[in-house]
Amino acid sequence: MTKDSLRDDTTSPPDGLPSDVPLRILVVDDDEDARRALVSGLRSIGYEGRSAADGLEAWEMLEREPADVILADWRMPRMDGIELCRRTRASGRGYTYFMFVTSYADREHLLAGLEAGADAYQTKPVDLDELATRLGVARRVISAHRRLVAENAALRVDSQRAHADARVDALTQVPNRLSLEEALRVSWSHAKRYGHRYSLAICDIDNFKAFNDRHGHLVGDEVLRQVAATVRYTLRDGDSLFRYGGEEFVVVLPEQLLADAVIAVERIRSAVEGLEVAGVGGAITISFGVAELDPTQDDSPEDCLRRADAALYRAKAEGRNRVATDRPPGS
Ligand SMILES: [Mg+2]
Structure with missing residues (x-):
């Protein structure tokens, strides 16, 4: 085993999200100041993020390049955060960690957001310590999800191989x-x-x-x-x-x-x-x-x-x- 593979084995599970691969983050907010503040807040805790001015623009961006994490405002023109969240969950793409970043601090909005499929909910103004912790959670969730997908694919290959092996005579290699x-x-x-x-x-x-x-x-x-x-x-x-x-x-x-x-x-x-x-x-x-x-x-x-x-x-x-x-x- 090489030194590199040893390090890989200990720092990240195979086929998960290696710790040195940056999270692809998309910030969605119709308020330009809020959007900029969040992107620069992300930068101050070591993350880069793209941004979109509403749900529809975000959706179009996601179709070109998926995101690992979406930080979305609630109320936006054309497509709001709830609709973006629902569409993201229904898309069948790899797992996206979806987090609302909104000024709605009441319980009803929190519950409706989680109900629509969000993983987390943070109120404005954004607490960067909490955000950094959330992004750590996001990495773990995405990594576990990718590992599961890879393991399922490997299982499918194994079972196809077992199906074929069970039908071939091992000695002569002709069908049994x-x-x-x-x-x-x-x-x-x-x-x-x-x-x-x-x-x-x-x-x-x-x-x-x-x-x-x-x-x-x-x-x-x-x-x-x-x-x-x-x-x-x-x-x-x-x-x-x-x-x-x-x-x-x-x-x-x-x-x-x-x-x-x-x-x-x-x-x-x-x-x-x-x-x-x-x-x-x-x-x-x-x-x-x-x-x-x-x-x-x-x-x-x-x-x-x-x-x-x-x-x-x-x-x-x-x-x-x-x-x-x-x-x-x-x-
Ligand atoms: Mg808004």
């Missing part, structure tokens, strides 16, 4: 089973609405358990990563890969009849067959079970996955490194 379930829900409603068909393929690495037992889990993990990368690389646009669990992956092939899907996964199977992974002596191969989903029949993604899984079982039984379907393609 949760992501598959969401994708199937979407394609299912799409398929039903438009009568589109699609195919699902389950893929399993042949003899994976033997790799793990013989070469250890690190090599097994590398096999999973490389198979996933190869399948992903070989997919056609629009097709997507998911890690289903263990050494099983699912490929979703939208708008593809069984015969087309078989051609697509046959190409993937053949690409994996050429794969060489360091530490693995023999060839790595995969088997596929493919099924087509028919939204016009009493079918569902779950049933389709079950049929693909049964076909996969047959591909394994018939000797592995092959593609099997739940029914003859083209039938």
Whole structure:
């Protein structure tokens, strides 16, 4: 940690209002003498301020450059202090510390001012000690508000990241089973609405358990990563890969009849067959079970996955490194 960052940490919270950043102050009063007196009073206690002659002029200035603190008179032509206060509160800009500086010393005005959204209320003539203290409070309020806004933004980013992380398999970096379930829900409603068909393929690495037992889990993990990368690389646009669990992956092939899907996964199977992974002596191969989903029949993604899984079982039984379907393609 550098000396500077250490100082920043102790003097001001991150994303708050650092103590060396001046407050942007706007003085609003239709009485020119009062306005000047307040600006020079501010200067005598170490603050600079802009000024406006009424609420409307102040509002126009604020639209060009916001203020941290507004010190406003009550009665002014065109737009009075109460209206300026209400507009400031409704503006949705960053927090502005709003303080009335008025000759109305009665309780009714004080309460009405706070009711309109003011943070503080000071009567003329201005007591500069009190004003200096108020501005210290203003800095704390603004700083806390900015910190909160920054923390909320960071939380939103964190939660978006967590949402994405929860849907990606950490080992292979392909979308996981949760992501598959969401994708199937979407394609299912799409398929039903438009009568589109699609195919699902389950893929399993042949003899994976033997790799793990013989070469250890690190090599097994590398096999999973490389198979996933190869399948992903070989997919056609629009097709997507998911890690289903263990050494099983699912490929979703939208708008593809069984015969087309078989051609697509046959190409993937053949690409994996050429794969060489360091530490693995023999060839790595995969088997596929493919099924087509028919939204016009009493079918569902779950049933389709079950049929693909049964076909996969047959591909394994018939000797592995092959593609099997739940029914003859083209039938
Ligand atoms: Mg006035």
